[in-house]
Amino acid sequence: MTQEYSVMRNNINMLGHFLGETISEAQGSDMLDLIENIRILSRNSRAGNDKARQELLAILSTISTANIIPVVRAFSQFLNLTNVAEQYQTISRHHYDEVSSTRSIASLFKRLKAQNVSKDQVIKTIENLLIELVLTAHPTEVTRRSLVHKQVEINKCLSKLEHDDLTDGERNSIERRLLQLIAQAWYTNEIRTVRPTPFDEAKWGFAVIENSLWTAVPEFLRKLNDNAKTYLGYEIPVNLMPVRFSSWMGGDRDGNPFVTAExxxxxxxxxxxxxxxxxxxxxxxxxxxxxxxxxxxxxxxxxxxxxxxxxxxxxxxxxxxxxxxxxxxxxxxxxxxxxxxxxxxxxxxxxxxxxxxxxxxxxxxxxxxxxxxxxxxxxxxxxxxxxxLSRLDIRQESTLHTDAIAEITRYIGLGDYASWTEDDKQAFLIRELSSRRPLLPQNWIPSAKTKEILDTCKIIAQQPEGVISCYIISMARTASDVLGVHLLLKEAGVPYHLPVVPLFETLDDLDACEDVMTQLFNVGWYRGVINNKQMVMIGYSDSAKDAGMMAASWAQYRAQESLVNLCDKLGIELTLFHGRGGTIGRGGAPAHAALLSQPPRSLKNGLRVTEQGEMIRFKLGLPDVAIETLDLYASAILEANLLPPPEPKAQWREIMDQLSQSSCEMYRNVVRGNKDFVPYFRSATPEQELAKLPLGSRPAKRNPNGGVESLRAIPWIFAWMQNRLMLPAWLGAGAALRQSIERGKQEVIEEMCHHWPFFNTRIGMLEMVFSKTDIWLSEHYDQRLVKKELWHLGQSLREQLQADIHTVLELSGKGHQLMSDLPWIAESIALRNVYTDPLNLLQVELLSRLRQDPEQSNPDLEQALMITITGIAAGMRNTG
Structure with a gap:
């Protein structure tokens, strides 16, 4: 390990040592000895020592209720401290990351100069640059705000310790402060006792702006300006603002009854x-x-x-x-x-x-x-x-608007709008949008749901233009979904044109989005009000949950491509809004690689993307980290526009169509087609128990009585991540690749790997997911928690996983070692596994004990289970 990473290892060891001192003082030396014994057994078990593994299982399966909480807290806290040290490493003065440095703005400007890209073209692209990050309160942030604050303070101490000229007194003082912070974290409950309100979530988002982004944005612009001056002889105008922030916190009411107009x-x-x-x-x-x-x-x-x-x-x-x-x-x-x-x-x-x-x-x-x-x-x-401070997005689900308009049409004697054909709906909406008289009767008292929709529109009407950035319609399927919201906004008295943004989420909706937008653009009234500007949101989470990773990512690519072409043809300025999550199963990927794998021309009007939950903290939570993140985003957008990725060849498209179709069939055959799948999923993962974890203000399900289809994409991914099978992020993808290779397509697939960023990024993401899976642990969940007659399902999924890992390694030419080209990430995952494994094993034990008597409440066991969930999330580095 190089010098810079040895500094990080020293930091992790030092923080671990201080945690040990805290535990010894708080719980006694016997408890520390037990924790250390579990750690050593876990390390030896990971190294392949079967005797250590059996001993580890024996200790954890007979652990007393009194000892469980301190043990799970110790391993969970250590993983949090490891994350702090790793996050700090990216901005450490000892740190030099060759990969990051080649992705920086400075490196890009050097390459543009070497390739003789005209200065005027680069300057024009900088002047059109827009990075709009939309902070969302999806329930993926499992770390409480009070603990986040302590982790920021720990970062500051690590920074001070880097100075070589510290006196012994100064060093002792900083280390004493570190010990105090770790002790404070130990005595702070990791689990929120009450679910946060939407107002609390907004406070959390504003705290990120106050503590990090307020400092980071002007510093990033100074850095961008310095680089532009050095390489282009150009200074950024004072009024140019390539960075903007919007928020869903307090505005996203999709499936969240707690977000009201008030x-x-x-x-x-x-x-x-x-x-x-x-x-x-x-x-x-x-x-x-x-x-x-x-x-x-x-x-x-x-x-x-x-x-x-x-x-x-x-x-x-x-x-x-x-x-x-x-x-x-x-x-x-x-x-x-x-x-x-x-x-x-x-x-x-x-x-x-x-x-x-x-x-x-x-x-x-x-x-x-x-x-x-x-x-x-x-x-x-x-x-x-x-x-x-930031602009606010409003989001609501399409059927609620339909129901509200239907309630109005029924009341005024026009019939039931919801049952009309799409043509009839559009004709009615266009007539009412063009009319000067109000539609809403004066003395009418709407139902509570419809009143809430109308009250939200009235709040929008009270805001000056620009305060509300847009109104997003989730599960948008038709042109009338968009026109209907415009009518509701008109009736509320919104005096300006507010962008109404359809969010296309499922596979079918992504495939149909070009037709829907064509219909909209053919409406004269609509073309008249949008001023040739249109925003469309692409949903990553629900499309992946609906069709699997491979089919969803190709549908997202094709949807973007078709929308770009349509808007180019009509002279409409298109902004694509990417609803990405942190995990692979929800569109997650390293930002730079993800942006460069977008279709050509899709970023020419800038980037608008959601930043969710704990990803906000990892990427934007410290000023120096936020500066690096903004630099990476800016560099990738400029590169995508100035050195665009290649258009995929016809042969590549053909193969992607085949991979998409076969991977979707395989994924749906398991998730929807196997009658045993839902009971297996519910017992092999902590999905049902997750609902109890007070993560975010939003309920885990859209419909509390529904099955997997009603489960939100976040808990769906979260549950599979806990048992280390990571199913949604790979199911169908590797098997479809294998099928294609067996049909003689290996040479073309290898060409796609080497020459098409979109495809290369998909393969890289699969490799990352595979490196976080664990077959033995997944099998252990089955054996302890699943009925014997369902074991065959888990067994077949693990066999498929092993075959898929083999396929991806064969394609990437890496022999037997996942992530061999990114050794530090592989090393980081290995380091965490030693601490995550005991949490997984204890989670199984706790689930087993709690499920034996589900009617009997046991607060200690429930709290310990919640801590294992947050600890594993910290170990995996991305939750939902």
Whole structure:
């Protein structure tokens, strides 16, 4: 292992040692000895020592209830500390990652120069660059906010320890602080005692902006500007903002009855309060800094003749921001505000204009060095975050809009809209959208569900344009789904055009999306209002759950390609919105590789992508990590537009069509076609117990009485990840590849591996998934938890898994070693397995004990089970 990774190993060992000290003090040396014995047995079991494995099983199957919680907590905490050390490693001063460095903006600019790509073309592409990250509160973040804060503090300590010139006293002081933080984490309950509300989730999202992104965005732009200056002789304009944030927290009501119109309104208030608070910090610092007397005559004429003109302007802003805080404090507390909207800041321009005038006055007075400090950072924050901190997306499921309109048509005597044909629906909607009279009767009292839909539209109508970024329709299937939402927004009095975004999620919907959008674009009223701009969302989670990874990813590719071609033909600016999750089964992949595997031209209007749950923390949770993430995104988008991937050959498409069809059949034959599958799934995984884990505000099922089809994609993936079979991420894919190879297509498939980024990324992702599976552990779950008559199903799935691993290794030419080209990832997984294995074994033990008497509540066993779930999630590094 190289020097840089030995530093990381030392950090992991040091954190583990401090955890051991904490456990010894908290639980006694006997408990620490038990934990250490389990760890050593687990390590030897992993190394193939069968005697150690049997001894490990014997200890864990007879462990007392009193000892279970400290043991599961110890292994879970260690995995969290390993994650902290690994995350820190990416930004450590000792760290040099050749792979990351070749993906950076600086490296891309060098390559563009070497390939003689014209400077003008590069500059134009930079000026069109847009990275819009949409922070979502899907229940994948299993780490509590209070523990996240301690982990950030641990990172800071690791940073301080890197300095070579520390005195013994300084080093001891930092190590003492580390020990305190680890002790605080030990004495903090890992499991939330109550499920978070949507308002809590929004607070979590705003905390990420405050603690990380507020610092990271201006720093990233400074880095981008420095590279553009070095390689292109070009400086980024002050008002250019290639980074934007939106949020689903408090706006995503799809299947979440707890997100109401009132919640949305309060989250919007909170966002404005938080933005005012953050800008107040900036403005106070500028009051302290800008004591300069010299300014332009124009500045003095506009803002008055003051001895310290800039300071005077900043003080005026400070007063207004303090008023703004008081105003939204009152609204959040349900009080009548003391101030009016005249006294506060409600629009970006109110901050932007005085700051921008100050900036240009300083430049004109030859004080560029001062202008380009905090003042420039503040200007960029106004452009990126604005006075609303982030923009809010609204999302709702299509049938609820249909039901609401049907309720209206029934009441006014037009019949049942829901039962009309698509043509009749469209004709009605276009007529009403073009009409100047209202549709809603005045004294009508709608049902609670319809009232909630209408109230949400009224909240949107109360917001200035731009505060709500778009209205997303999940499970969109028809043109009337989109037109129906436009009608509801019109009836609520929304005075501007709000983008309404169809989300195509299932295999059938992805295949039909071009037809649906063609129908929409053929509607004269619709073309008239969209101003030749359209956003479409591609769903990764539900399509993979519906059809398996291989079929879903090809359907997503084809859908994007057909939409790009359609919009190009009609002169419509298309933005594709990627609903990706963290795991492979939900569209996850390293960001750079995933973006470069998109169809050509699909990123020309920028990237809009969801960042979910714990992936927000891993990729954006620390300022330095967030800067790297934004750099990777920017580099990949620019590369995809300037050095686009190849169009797939006809032969490649043909093979992908075959792989898609056969993998989908194999996947559905197991998941839908085998009568034993659902009972097997329910007993071989902790799926039923997952519902008890208070992860997010949203219920685990759309329909509490439904089967697997009603289960959300997140718990579906989460459950299979727990028992280490990772089924949704590979089922059907490897077998379809094998079938194709046996039909004589190996040479073409190998060509696809080497020359087509889309296909290469799929194979790489399969390899990553396989490296996290574990056949022995999966079999252990079956033997302890599944009825004997269902064992054959697990056995056949594991045999398929082994055959698929062999196929992928053969294709990638790596012999017998998964991830051999990324040795550190392989090493990292091996390191974690030593700590994750005991958690898996204890989870089986706990499930067995709890299921023996399901009527009997045992809070200690239930808590221990929840900790194993969060610990395994930490060990696997991506939950849902």
């Amino acid at each position: 919640v949305t309104r309060n989250v919007l208030y909170l966002a404005r309060w938080k933005a005012a608070n953050l800008f107040l910090g900036d403005i106070q610092a500028l009051v302290d800094e800008l004591s300069i007397a010299q300014c332009t005559p124009e500045f003095r004429a506009k803002y008055g003749n003051h001895v310290e003109p800039y300071r005077e302007v900043m003080k005026g802003l400070r007063t207004k921001l303090n008023n703004t805080l008081a105003y939204y404090n009152d609204l959040l507390a349900g009080r009548m505000p003391h101030y009016t909207e005249e006294d506060i800041i409600t629009r970006d321009e109110q901050l932007w204009q005085p700051l921008n005038d100050s900036y240009h006055s300083l430049l004109a007075c030859n004080m560029k060095i001062i202008a380009n400090g905090l003042l420039l950072d503040s200007l960029r924050r106004v452009r990126c975050f604005g006075v609303t």
